[in-house]
Amino acid sequence: MAGLKGLKKKRRVQVLMVAAVALLLSAGLIGYGFRDGINFFRSPSQVMESPPAPNEVFRIGGLVEEGSIVRGEGETIRFSVTDGGATVPVAFTGILPDLFAEGQGMVGTGSYDGQVFVATEILAKHDETYMPKEVVDALKEQGVYVEPEPES
Structure with a gap:
């Protein structure tokens, strides 16, 4: 009987080791898969204070400056x-x-x-009240954001 208990304990340790290795492997694969999918948000003030590396992909948000849109250089x-x-x-x-x-x-x-933020994707707010939370927070921090008036 003593040999059977030792065998069960050995089997339990093996199962736990395999489970731990599988967990670490899956966590590593998930992290590897998300390495390009997680883009940090920065406000224009944060970009100017500490410019990110040229190869770093991130999100920037704020208001489109009045009178700044220039079209006509191809697309x-x-x-x-x-x-x-x-x-x-x-x-x-x-x-x-x-x-x-x-x-x-x-x-x-x-x-x-x-010098320039080279965008691969641009999203605009989709109605009068929606604006991404990060953009609202950045605008509030600069004292620019005005709460939208509730519709009656």
Whole structure:
């Protein structure tokens, strides 16, 4: 009987070891899969204070600066995004969302080359009350954000 108890204990330790290895392997694979999928958010003020590395992909958000949209360089559209404290020039090649306009909230994904944020994707707010939480927080921090009036 003593040999059977030792065998069960050995088997239990083996099962636990295999489970631990499987857990570590799956956590590693999940992290590897998300390495390009997680983009940190930065406000224009944060980008200007400590510019990210040129190869780092991140999201920037704020208001499209009034009078800053320049079209006509092929398919590239240039504009500036601001949070009231700082302004970052943006270049985007592609089709902008229908609701994209000056003075409206936007979030862009891309990288900053030291001079210009080169966007690969631009999102605009989809109604009068929606704006991403990070953008609202960045605008509030700069004292620019005004709460929308509730509809009656």
